[in-house]
Amino acid sequence: MEGSHLFSKWLNLQKNLIYIGFFGIFLFFAVTLYNDGFLTTRNLTNIVLQTAPATIMAIGLVFVLSSGEIDISFGSIVAVSALTTALVLQSAPLVIGIMAGLGAGLAIGFFNGIFVAYLRLPSFLVTLATMGLFAGIARSMTNLRSIPVLNDTFTGIFGSGKLFSIPSLVIWTILAVLIGHIVYRHTRFGAHILAVGDNARAAQVSGISVARVRLYALTLCGGMAGLAGMLYAGRLQAAKYTLGESDLMTVIAAVIVGGTALYGGKGSVVGALFGSLMMGMLNNGLILMGLDVSDQMIVRGVIILLAVALSLRNFNRI
Amino acid sequence: MTELQPVLSLRGINKAFDGLVAIQNFSLDLFSSKIVALVGDNGAGKSTIIKVISGIYPPTSGDILLDGEMVYFSDASSSRSKGIEVVHQDLALVDEQPVYMNMFLGKELTKKPFGLLNKARMREESQNLVDALDVRIPSTNLAIRNLSGGQRQGIAIARAVHWASKLILLDEPTAALGVAETAKVEKLVSSLRERKLAILLISHSLDQVFRLADQICVLRRGEQIGIRETSKTNKNEIISMITGVH
Numbered sequence: 001m002e003g004s005h006l007f008s009k010w011l012n013l014q015k016n017l018i019y020i021g022f023f024g025i026f027l028f029f030a031v032t033l034y035n036d037g038f039l040t041t042r043n044l045t046n047i048v049l050q051t052a053p054a055t056i057m058a059i060g061l062v063f064v065l066s067s068g069e070i071d072i073s074f075g076s077i078v079a080v081s082a083l084t085t086a087l088v089l090q091s092a093p094l095v096i097g098i099m100a101g102l103g104a105g106l107a108i109g110f111f112n113g114i115f116v117a118y119l120r121l122p123s124f125l126v127t128l129a130t131m132g133l134f135a136g137i138a139r140s141m142t143n144l145r146s147i148p149v150l151n152d153t154f155t156g157i158f159g160s161g162k163l164f165s166i167p168s169l170v171i172w173t174i175l176a177v178l179i180g181h182i183v184y185r186h187t188r189f190g191a192h193i194l195a196v197g198d199n200a201r202a203a204q205v206s207g208i209s210v211a212r213v214r215l216y217a218l219t220l221c222g223g224m225a226g227l228a229g230m231l232y233a234g235r236l237q238a239a240k241y242t243l244g245e246s247d248l249m250t251v252i253a254a255v256i257v258g259g260t261a262l263y264g265g266k267g268s269v270v271g272a273l274f275g276s277l278m279m280g281m282l283n284n285g286l287i288l289m290g291l292d293v294s295d296q297m298i299v300r301g302v303i304i305l306l307a308v309a310l311s312l313r314n315f316n317r318i
Numbered sequence: 319m320t321e322l323q324p325v326l327s328l329r330g331i332n333k334a335f336d337g338l339v340a341i342q343n344f345s346l347d348l349f350s351s352k353i354v355a356l357v358g359d360n361g362a363g364k365s366t367i368i369k370v371i372s373g374i375y376p377p378t379s380g381d382i383l384l385d386g387e388m389v390y391f392s393d394a395s396s397s398r399s400k401g402i403e404v405v406h407q408d409l410a411l412v413d414e415q416p417v418y419m420n421m422f423l424g425k426e427l428t429k430k431p432f433g434l435l436n437k438a439r440m441r442e443e444s445q446n447l448v449d450a451l452d453v454r455i456p457s458t459n460l461a462i463r464n465l466s467g468g469q470r471q472g473i474a475i476a477r478a479v480h481w482a483s484k485l486i487l488l489d490e491p492t493a494a495l496g497v498a499e500t501a502k503v504e505k506l507v508s509s510l511r512e513r514k515l516a517i518l519l520i521s522h523s524l525d526q527v528f529r530l531a532d533q534i535c536v537l538r539r540g541e542q543i544g545i546r547e548t549s550k551t552n553k554n555e556i557i558s559m560i561t562g563v564h
Contacts, residue, residue, distance in 0.1 A: 186434040188426045195412045195423060202410035206424030207395045265414040 017310060018258050018271050022278045029285040036288045043284065045167065049235070051280035052169040053078070053228035053244075057251045058258070058272040059180040060224030065255060066184075067217040068197035068264030069116055069123035073108070074225035074251070076134035078244025081105045081229030083138055085154075086147035086239035094153050101230045102223060108134060109222015113215035123218070138241040146240040149233050158234025172231060173273070176224070181269040193217055197264025250279045253304045279304075323386050325350050325484050325516040326371070326402075331380035333366055340366045341540045344380070348485060348516040353507070355519045355527040355548075358537035358560055364520045367537070368487050371518070372404045373397035384484070401483030407490045409474045417458040417465075418444040421477050447476050451506055468499025475506055485516045492526065504530055524553050536560055 029038045037043050057074050064071045085101030092100075108130065115126040149155055161168040184190040195203040196213045204210050225244070233239040258275030260267030282303060286296045324347035333341040341363045348354055356364050369375040371382070373391025382389050384400055391397040394404075411420050418437070419426070421444040429436040444458040453472035455465060462470060471491055478486045491507060492500040507530055510517055521527050527534055528548060536543040536559040543559045558564050 182434070186437075188428065188433075188435065191415075191419060191426050191435065192424075194415060198412040198414050199410070201408070202412050202423065205394060205404070205406060205410045207398065208424045261414075265412070 018274050018278070021257070021310075022274045022281075025278060025281060025285070029281065029288075033285060033288050038285060038288055043288075045170070047277065047280045047284050048173060049167060049169045050284075051276050052173045052235075053231045054247055054251050054254065054279065055173050055273055055276040056176050056224050056228040056231065057244075057247060058254045058276045059176050059269055060221035061251060061255045062180070062184065062258075062260050062267045062269050062272045063193055063217045064123075064221045065260050065262060066197045066264055066267040067193045067214055068200065069214055069217060070262075071109075071112060071123065071127045071218060071221045072248060072252075073112060073127040073131035073134060074221060074228075075244035075246075075248045076131045076138060077105050077108045077222050077225035078229040078232065078247065079138035079239075079241050080108065080134050080141070081226035082233040082239035082243045083141050083147060083229075083241065085230050085233055086149050087141070089149060089151045089154060090147070094151060097151065097154060098230065101233070102226045105226015105229065106219055106223040109219040109225070110215070112222065113218035116218055117211040117214035135241070135245075142241070144241060146238050148238045150237075154230075155234045155237050158230045159237065160235065169231060169235065172227075176227075177269060177273045184267070184269050189213075189216070194265055194267075197261075198266070249304070251276070254279050257304075322349060324348055324383075325385060327381075327383040327386075328367075328371070329381040329383065331367075331370060331382070332378045333363075333370055333375060334378045339540055341370070341377075342542075344537075344542045346535055346542075346545070348518055350484075350514045350516050351511045352532045353511065353517040353519055353530050354533045354535055354545075355521060355531035356535050356537065357521065357524070357527055357556065361539070362537040362560075363540040364537060365489065366540075368404065368489055368518070368520065371397070371485075371487060372402060398481065401481075402485045402487070403478035403482035404487045405471075405474045405478050405489060405491060407493065409470055411462045411470060411474060413463040414461055416461055417448070417455060417473055420462055420473060421447065421458075421480060423477075425481070443480075444476075447480055448472070451476050451479065451509065453506065466499065467495050468502050471495060471499070471503050472506060475503070475510075479510065479513060479515070482515055485518065486510065488517065488519045490520055490522065493522070500526070524556060527556075528553065538562055 057078070060074065061071060081101045081104045084104040085097050088100040089097035112127055112130055115121045116123040157168055159168065163171055192203065192208045192213045195206070195208060196210050200210050229243060232243045254275030255272045256262060257278065258268055258271030258273070260272065282300055286299055291299065326348040328344055328346045331341055331344040344367065346354070356367060358364050366375065370377050373394050373396050376392065382391070389400060412423060418440045422440050427436040427440050428434060441458050448455060448458065451472070453469065453476050455469050462473065465473065475491065488507065492503050495503060504526060507517065507519065519531060531548050533545055534548055534551065534556055535545045536556060538560060546555065
């Protein structure tokens, strides 16, 4: 692609760090945990199923980070969307429930976006505030109670169902990555996201509506979090205010490790998928190793720190 | 053709910011295939003129005529749609994106049926353009970040050439470049005459102005001091016009 440029080759190697890391960890667990069932189809499928919501959130975050903004409220959006869907499904048909969940996510993302794009407030502070705001709303929506999801079609589509013997969560993951990748790399919207995140002034003098691009990026991220919320609700057959609460670190780490720059202008949807799978695999492997929760947290923290340090060195400064 | 019609005419342009006069009674004709240099000290109003022409600041009073017709530019995109392109001092390029995406920034080509980016065509057209203008880069796939200052300036100018049908405004095109790169960019600017474009050049380097321009227009504190044919003036005269010291 970039020819014989030694410099570019080196860069390509670093771009592929996530894949090297992914397969390195995979091999490590495959060997050390062979007798503990790491390599069984069942366990590997489980990893993909468990990471599906995080992967969906990660894809939304790739768009936001690439546009030069950040969203840390997506965990709260997950909870609100899941609860909204669960509540609406109690008395309304399937389609309305899905639209309500997705709509809640999009609406909160849009709400974030207005403050960031048109009032030009820092997205970190805006979404820090809305993270708290919507976490509170999620708690008060049902007085901390968990709401069961009894609609079988819904739990089939968003949770335990299968199509041609492929689990629906796997299909959602593939669809989201595929569509996300195409939009990111092969549409004008994707190009404008990257241009705004890289050099907003250049984008502006080139006739790109910078504010609208930022608004759409945050709205999209909200929508993806809404979808993730529905996947949680479908898989667990219930919604609770705690959903998405612990995903913030994992998702940001997955996206950064996957090659998306923290300050905008470049990123990768496929990288985010592998970042997310890597986090899921770590989680799974450490549990199989028999580490207790505190040890797991320590090991995961160290690995994330290492991975982020490596990838940031790679992707930001040379 | 008996009388050549200017591509762009400024007639009695005044621009004030909150009552502070930035430009007064400025008139200038720009012709195709001609390079006019706009010179003046810092704060003389050169950038204001560029912004008035490109539609960023509407003039307080005065007329802008494009091909003899009165026009009004409400913003930068309205002047661009009429064939006027600006090469900004800070280049306005997107570092992480490849050359061909920068060439089509904001006006990306798409293909049917899904409206996806037509990267192959953008690459091809970019390659043709940089070849035609003799901007030497290893590949249009390279990110701008990997290019030298001169190459970047070359890309910025090539982009303007691609989209401009009438006029290119160049704001200090060589300010950040070394000697060899400056020479290359000057050659490129000079070659734009063959493309029948009108060029307005802002430059601090009088040597450069004398090398490139057909006419020199001098501004001092918002006032138009005069316009000279490059062949009928000399540096001393221009310097005294710029400084007001005789």
